[in-house]
Amino acid sequence: MSTTASRLEARPKVKVQRTGKPGYNQRLLALLHLTPGMAGFFIFIVVPLIASLVISLYNWPLYGEREFVGVQNYVQLLSGADPVFFTVLRNTAIFAIGYTVANLIICTAIAVWLHSLPEWGGFFRILFFIPVVTPMVANALIWRLMLQDNGLVNTLLAGVGIQGPSWLGDGSWALISLIMMSLWQGIGYNIVVLAAGLNNINPSVMEAAKIEGTTAWSRFWRVTVPMLSPSLFFASIMTVIGGFKVFTQPYMLTRGGPGDSTNTIVLYLYRAGFSYDRLGFASSMAWVLFVIIMIFTALQFIGQKKWVSYDA
Structure with missing residues (x-):
């Protein structure tokens, strides 16, 4: 017994370094x-x-006096005073709202459908996601050929x-055509986002x-949508901004x-700066x-308290 005690006392004591505030080397x-x-x-950025912000306070041409x-x-x-701005603002708002609503409805329907196909769901999600990673310019050129008067x-x-x-x-169909092309290009992203949300249910x-005997439609509105609401909220934020x-x-x-009829804010902004030589404007x-965009995002964050459930 005494031999064992002497051996334990003879062992070197190991100093335990306390983890407190990071040292100078760690911070560096x-x-x-x-x-x-x-x-x-x-x-x-x-x-x-x-x-x-500084340039916006100047009459700033590409070349010449500012x-x-x-x-x-x-x-x-x-x-x-600029008659075009409110026109492009209206066009942009119509596009953003129409595109967002159609995108979320279509993506939710497809995501729920693919979730019911455990064997082929991943394959179809890849197919829907391919347009997202293909060049937008190439896709737009193909759609331009398809939507010509004698097109496909x-x-x-x-x-x-x-x-x-x-x-x-x-003019009454051109903006709808832009929304159709944008839906084909972009729904794959939200399908993946909503599919991830469905997998977490x-x-x-x-x-x-x-077991309670609810119908499929009732389960969708009372169970799936509330539990999917965080993913829907994220998708709506990103889609409106886009x-x-x-x-x-x-x-x-x-x-x-x-x-x-299809002139948008960013397109008008580009022309004002690089075609009309008005960088300040x-x-x-x-x-x-x-x-x-900040106002719309803030309104979405305020409104999400009424319909987004993080406890589901």
């Missing part, structure tokens, strides 16, 4: 790891934001006795609802026409768009 190492990302954020005009660019936009779409419609409209030449909850920033579709399909338009 963390700073070194954060520096590249923070430098990129500062150079490519913060500096351009500040520069665009004149400080204060908030005159904003006054011209919001007072109606009208040819197929004529085959069943329907006279197709002038999809890109009629506890199967026992659905089984309990079936809808307000639409540029490539109108630029490649219609050039904003006919007239200004374009920068002020960008900040107005930023405020509009």
